[in-house]
Amino acid sequence: MEKFTKHTGIGVPLRQSNVDTDQIIPAVYLKRITRTGFEDALFSAWRKDSSFILNQEPFNAGSVLVAGPDFGTGSSREHAVWALKDYGFKAVLSSRFADIFRGNSGKQGLLAAQVAQDDIELIWKELENAPGTQVTVDLESKTVVCGNIVAPFEIDDYTRWRLLEGLDDIGLTLQHEADITAYEATRPSFKPKTLPAKVS
Amino acid sequence: MAKTLAEKVWDAHVVRKGDGVGANAQPDLLFIDLHLVHEVTSPQAFEGLRLAGRPLRRPDLTIATEDHNTPTLDIDKPIADLTSRTQIQTLRNNCAEFGVRLHSLGDAEQGIVHVVGPQLGLTQPGMTVVCGDSHTSTHGAFGALAMGIGTSEVEHVMATQTLSLKPFKTMAINVEGTLRPGVTAKDIILAVIAKIGTGGGQGYVLEYRGSAIRALSMDARMTICNMSIEAGARAGMVAPDETTYAYMQGRPHAPEGADWDAAVEYWNTLKTDDDASFDVEVDLDADTLEPFVTWGTNPGQGVSLSQAVPFPGDFGDENAKAAAERALQYMGLEAGTPMKDIRVDTVFLGSCTNSRIEDLRAAADIIRGREKDPKVRMLVVPGSARVRLEAEAEGLDRVFKDFGAEWRFAGCSMCLGMNPDQLEPGERCASTSNRNFEGRQGKGGRTHLVSPVVAAATAVRGTLSSPSDLDPAPESAAIRTDAA
Numbered sequence: 001m002e003k004f005t006k007h008t009g010i011g012v013p014l015r016q017s018n019v020d021t022d023q024i025i026p027a028v029y030l031k032r033i034t035r036t037g038f039e040d041a042l043f044s045a046w047r048k049d050s051s052f053i054l055n056q057e058p059f060n061a062g063s064v065l066v067a068g069p070d071f072g073t074g075s076s077r078e079h080a081v082w083a084l085k086d087y088g089f090k091a092v093l094s095s096r097f098a099d100i101f102r103g104n105s106g107k108q109g110l111l112a113a114q115v116a117q118d119d120i121e122l123i124w125k126e127l128e129n130a131p132g133t134q135v136t137v138d139l140e141s142k143t144v145v146c147g148n149i150v151a152p153f154e155i156d157d158y159t160r161w162r163l164l165e166g167l168d169d170i171g172l173t174l175q176h177e178a179d180i181t182a183y184e185a186t187r188p189s190f191k192p193k194t195l196p197a198k199v200s
Numbered sequence: 201m202a203k204t205l206a207e208k209v210w211d212a213h214v215v216r217k218g219d220g221v222g223a224n225a226q227p228d229l230l231f232i233d234l235h236l237v238h239e240v241t242s243p244q245a246f247e248g249l250r251l252a253g254r255p256l257r258r259p260d261l262t263i264a265t266e267d268h269n270t271p272t273l274d275i276d277k278p279i280a281d282l283t284s285r286t287q288i289q290t291l292r293n294n295c296a297e298f299g300v301r302l303h304s305l306g307d308a309e310q311g312i313v314h315v316v317g318p319q320l321g322l323t324q325p326g327m328t329v330v331c332g333d334s335h336t337s338t339h340g341a342f343g344a345l346a347m348g349i350g351t352s353e354v355e356h357v358m359a360t361q362t363l364s365l366k367p368f369k370t371m372a373i374n375v376e377g378t379l380r381p382g383v384t385a386k387d388i389i390l391a392v393i394a395k396i397g398t399g400g401g402q403g404y405v406l407e408y409r410g411s412a413i414r415a416l417s418m419d420a421r422m423t424i425c426n427m428s429i430e431a432g433a434r435a436g437m438v439a440p441d442e443t444t445y446a447y448m449q450g451r452p453h454a455p456e457g458a459d460w461d462a463a464v465e466y467w468n469t470l471k472t473d474d475d476a477s478f479d480v481e482v483d484l485d486a487d488t489l490e491p492f493v494t495w496g497t498n499p500g501q502g503v504s505l506s507q508a509v510p511f512p513g514d515f516g517d518e519n520a521k522a523a524a525e526r527a528l529q530y531m532g533l534e535a536g537t538p539m540k541d542i543r544v545d546t547v548f549l550g551s552c553t554n555s556r557i558e559d560l561r562a563a564a565d566i567i568r569g570r571e572k573d574p575k576v577r578m579l580v581v582p583g584s585a586r587v588r589l590e591a592e593a594e595g596l597d598r599v600f601k602d603f604g605a606e607w608r609f610a611g612c613s614m615c616l617g618m619n620p621d622q623l624e625p626g627e628r629c630a631s632t633s634n635r636n637f638e639g640r641q642g643k644g645g646r647t648h649l650v651s652p653v654v655a656a657a658t659a660v661r662g663t664l665s666s667p668s669d670l671d672p673a674p675e676s677a678a679i680r681t682d683a684a
Contacts, residue, residue: 015522016522016523016526017519017520017522017523018398018497018498018523020498020635020637022616022635022637022638022639022640023637023638023639026639026643027268027616027617027618027640028617028618030240030241030268030618031240031269031281031283031284031286031287031618032283032287033243033244033247033286033287033290034244035244035247035351045638045639045643068519069399069519070398070399070402070432073398073399073432073498074334074429074635074637075333075334075616075635076241076332076333076334076336076348076349076350077240077241077350078241078244078332078350078351078352079351081350096399096402098399098402098432099402099403099432099434100334100348100349100350100429103349103350103353104350104351104352104353107350107352107353108352117519156366157225158218158225158226158227158364158366169352169356169364170254170355170356170359170360172364173229173356173359173360173362174359174360176215176216176229177360179215179216179229180229180231180257180360180361180362183215183231184231184361187231187233188462188463188466189459189462190455190459190460190462190463190466191233191324191327192233192234192321192322192324192453192454192455193260193261193453194234194259194260194261194262194263194301194322194453195259195260195301197301198320198452198453199308199309199320199452200308200309200319200320200451200452200586
């Protein structure tokens with residue numbers, strides 16, 4: 001995974017709560033078997049509306065999405081994160097993220113920064129008053145800067161460390177393979193196995 | 201130390217405690233007992249293993265089925281949609297290459313992954329269960345800690361049979377009392393979500409407790425746990441009891457002989473200790489609960505069926521007000537309209553929330569001997585091929601067909617419309633599924649989430665209806681309850 005320390009880019013105000021993953025990427029795009037190439041799928045239903053924020057300059061070149069509370073609810077599809085990244089987003093700001101979405105973001109190097117709703121409102125106003133305003137998201141200091149607004153954000157320390165270092169999860173876990181093997185030896189015999197297959 | 205059910209299951213699976221304390225604590229590494237796989241969220245994970253040259257560590261704890269893309273008609277013919285066909289074929293190739301057991305379309309054990317696991321007896325109390333699907337929370341009905349994960353985590357479980365998980369908070373959902381006839385598990389969970397909101401469970405594992413939960417069958421408990429994710433929760437659980445054991449006994453992968461006795465002895469310990477405390481407790485009164493229905497575009501936007509579409513101005517919070525305005529516009533509804541005046545075009549009975557045998561029986565009992573509103577289309581999609589066979593053995597397929605409903609093959613179908621079962625733009629649907637998001641059931645489609653008995657009554661009248669609205673109304677005793 002690519003390291004994330006600090007990013008500066010155009011902020012995109014998305015004044016909406018409960019942006020679910022079916023809106024971020026509709027199910028029809030999940031039939032693909034690749035991990036990239038989802039930029040066309042991002043918010044595809046909403047992008048058919050010419051007034052949608054990503055259809056307006058300079059927001060179409062944005063890389064920091066500033067959304068309402070409960071962003072990323074619903075389906076576990078990691079495709080939602082892939083689509084945001086493929087479009088060019090590096091960070092999403094919201095006062096509350098759905099757990100699975102936040103987890104998926106951390107695995108893919110997309111920064112999900114939890115910012116208080118009051119600060120989100122201020123940033124929305126700034127971005128709407130001065131479209132094209134750059135937002136800086138600094139993971140070292142856990143702050144967001146937008147015009148004169150400086151706001152702290154929250155992210156758990158473990159995810160922050162992995163993002164700063166660009167670490168691969170599976171590689172980290174396999175350092176503890178001996179522990180896994182030891183645990184496996186203690187599993188009781190009544191726990192089920194899928195093989196050999198039994199059917200009714 | 202006194203522990204909740206969720207904490208007991210967690211502690212029993214810790215492979216390695218995370219280093220550090222407090223804010224610097226790293227996540228615990230947990231062992232995963234069962235990994236369920238389907239065609240949509242796995243191809244990139246298998247590809248990741250291949251690129252890194254890693255084996256799949258425990259094929260004997262992994263099982264795959266085809267469900268999201270599969271057609272529910274003409275299943276003996278090649279899948280018409282080429283991208284769907286490729287994705288299914290990719291799963292078949294991957295399972296063959298990595299030695300994973302797969303139940304393909306046409307197999308008697310094929311079906312929605314969350315229906316198949318419990319039905320085979322692979323989902324058991326006290327297990328950790330994961331799947332690249334948010335409705336994995338379903339399996340919590342057995343007292344398992346069951347979570348939906350993303351594709352990176354799917355690959356992680358494939359490679360290591362573990363997951364690094366952050367600690368959770370605990371929430372008790374206490375449901376006391378007795379459900380009235382026509383009120384079901386679906387109404388309980390829709391009412392819970394309306395109460396705590398779509399983000400209310402965020403960071404929590406929910407434990408459903410109380411006399412109304414204890415009285416529920418396993419199928420009904422699965423309906424409740426299934427929608428825990430719609431409240432934003434990490435997982436939902438019900439402590440195992442005699443109802444659980446009776447369901448388990450004799451299933452293909454249930455323990456036998458001495459293993460059964462050892463298992464039950466362990467399962468009996470899987471209860472929240474009397475002196476354990478939850479971070480949050482929420483109470484719901486089962487006695488006064490009515491059939492519930494959603495009016496908006498997230499599962500928290502629901503009311504009792506006897507109520508009206510709310511006015512956005514009734515919401516104090518500005519975001520909730522804006523969301524309500526937008527939802528009404530999308531749904532094509534006027535505030536103040538009685539829910540029961542809303543006409544639907546389609547009724548969908550299916551999905552991992554409500555497609556098990558009891559759901560089909562409950563709906564069939566309502567429509568038996570009645571006529572469908574001729575303008576309504578009704579789709580009945582059993583959760584698994586096994587459920588379909590069971591229903592046919594009981595003659596339920598005849599009841600549905602005589603009524604004028606379409607009797608389909610198993611899969612996720614119109615819950616998310618990845619196969620041809622989709623709503624047309626503007627089409628309105630009473631659906632027993634779990635999500636009423638914009639476009640979820642088809643571009644421009646409008647979804648009202650309901651229970652199976654409300655879906656059935658709605659198909660008769662053509663407007664959102666409860667069984668008691670039917671003429672003649674069924675005897676209370678004839679309305680199937682969700683009791684064990």
